[in-house]
Amino acid sequence: MYKTIGFVVYLYILCAIKGEKIREIAVNIGKNITIPCPLHQTRDVMWVREGREEQQHARMSILENGSLLITEVDQSDAGLYSCSRENVVNSDVKAKVKLAVRTPPPRLSNVVVRPSTILALLLWEVDGTGGYPIINFTAQYRLGYTNNSWMPISPNHIPQNSRQIEVYKLEPNTTYQFRIWATNQLGRGAITEVYGTTLCEYTELELARHFFDSADKFDTTVWAIAVGIVMGTLVLLGLGTCFLLYQECKVPGVVEEHEIIELVPNIILNPGFDPNSNADQLPDENSNSETPMLLNNNTVVHNC
Template sequence: MIGHKISLLILFLTVWQESVSTVQFFNVAVDIGQNLTLLCDADWGRSRESVGVMWVREGREDGQIKRLKVEPNGALELVNVSSEDAGNYSCTFDNDAEAAKTQINVEVRTPPPALHNVWVKPSTILANILWEVAGTGGYPIIDFTAEYRLKTGPGEEPEDWMPIVPTHIPPNSRQIDVYHLLPNTTYSFRVWATNQLGRGEIVEVENHTQHSIEELELARHFLAGVETFDTRVWVAAVGIVMGTLMILGLGTCYLLYRECKAPSQLEEQEVIELVPNIILNPGFFDERTEHMSDDENCNHQTTTYLNNNCVVQPRRL
């Protein structure tokens, strides 16, 4: 009994090994937008043209039927390949439908997919953009590109995107810094990857820069203890300041008044000093004295008084 079961098991493994050995596995890669032809068996098209072929795809979509075409020789043609055409394809013969003869894994190469976990860490005048790579699209990533612009309000025309230096970010980078931003301002940021097929999907995010540190510290200083502040103290302080200003104003007016009165007092003092000089020195001459009328000699000069009261008459030659 045991020997009979062992014999059946050996027979089953032999049949399974023969069926597996007849299956051919292939991996095929194609660029998006191109056409692709899948062959069921390289030798079958020449020797067994009369035998029908059936193609099966795992997870087939209804929209794919329009782009599929089976050639007379049993080859499967995919027209204008898209990313949805990627997957496993298998073919069988009509006379042996239970045994797959060929299995082909189709990989569609595309531009890079959208970056993953894109977020912005803002500061006051700069921001740090970070991202993760979800895939390359089948070709190595050449570089990344990031841009930013000021967010406008509803109904306003959006501003142009500003490039972030360097414009070609190395493919091994996962972050980039943005400088010369305005504090307390909302910005839009976008970033994408590029391979040899072109630019990938763009991911756009928004964030708000922080307030200026100086402004926050100044406001915190001014508002310190505002909850426990007594308004009567404020009124008293205002009264003291206004009284001081009033005293300063009165003092300024008094000084201006004294400065205006000083010249007149000085003039009176000079007149008082002038009288003794005239009495003690009769010959004292002052330009403010009157000139004499012309004498018989037509002399209009004033007479000169000497200290001995002698009069010297001017003569006209």
């Protein structure tokens, strides 16, 4: 009876372990980690690192409760660990634990530089973060193949979502050395270095040669059409300006001529007539003492 109960318990544990998901544990590089064995809480257990021939090393030890202790964790310690009952032949009852080691960011990939005459474009890609989000990138440059001090590329802390940065104030036809790395909360990652040479600066003679090389490909028809359009526009503007000036000078002359025609009959009939005078104005010595009343252009009535 007891053997039957033990066999049932064994099968239950076997089914539970096979259906259980792999447990994941993460630790920072250089720290100590204790991995408990969920199968047995005694020292009578065996830990196996899958994919490694050397299962035990000096930094690994099994505690009294069956837990695995790893001191000063290295990046090579990451992997899948399984614990099982020791001294059991072909035991299928195992518990698996996946250990992840957090590190500073790995080396950036596909780092290239695309230089021009006085500036360069530095590009890169990110394959991993090391377990923690990347905080920023840092890039520097100096003259190639020298021991000069590194000069920072502005900004000093490149945003984490950037994948390129421009470098200004470079000298033409000069080789520069560039380096860049990523940073997370564990510190600076691996540094990647590349070289790039800026392009030659054109002299005045070279610029003139490039200009005359393309002169035979120049289309004069396009130039003639453009000149014709510009000249036609200028002619239209000139004619419009002359017309406006003519209209402005013509209108005041017509009004003045109309006023002179209305005043001529009054001056002939009454030499002392003043169209701007009023009734209270004193009479002139050559005119009558009566105030004339103008009925129309041909008749004048005197009031006594």
